Amino acid sequence: MTYNQIKTRLAPCVLHCEKCFAFANGDIANQSGYLKYLLGNFDNYAERFVDLLDNAVFSNYPQFKVMLNSFSESECKGCREESCKLFKSCKVRKCHEKKNVDYCFQCFEFPCSNTGFDENLYKRSVDINFKMKEIGVKVYYNQIKYLPRY
Ligand code: SF4
Ligand code: SF4
Incomplete structure (x- = not known):
């Protein structure tokens, strides 16, 4: 799978939309x-x-x-197509566009306090972002693509 195809499945915060219960065709x-x-x-x-x-x-x-x-x-098209139906307070979606990055770990401000996430989601997002930064997007995706999200 290409980098751009993976992007349709992984949100900028790096949550796995494809395995979300709300994802259409997931x-x-x-x-x-x-x-x-x-x-x-x-x-x-x-x-x-x-x-x-x-x-x-x-x-x-x-x-x-x-x-x-x-x-x-379920009919969500994923975070890059529409606002997340689960995390209404998310600021990452709009912010990553302004910062012109695909994922938070690519942003010079990462890890920041601008996500709008609660403590659990923030920790999860930061941990995964650090992992992706270390091993790369494709390797990370190949490791998790069959795993449940929950
Ligand atoms: S609800 Fe949120 S996490 Fe779930 S598929 Fe839609 S954008 Fe992704
Ligand atoms: S790391 Fe923070 S500032 Fe950078 S894109 Fe993500 S939410 Fe925005």
């Missing part, structure tokens, strides 16, 4: 859509299985399906 959205397809009319069965299999876990199916539908209908 693994979570696609696999949820496929599971939804495989489950078909399971609603009817789930209701019957509560008594038939004497297992109350099936009574949770409607809630599970709401979540599955939500995942499968």
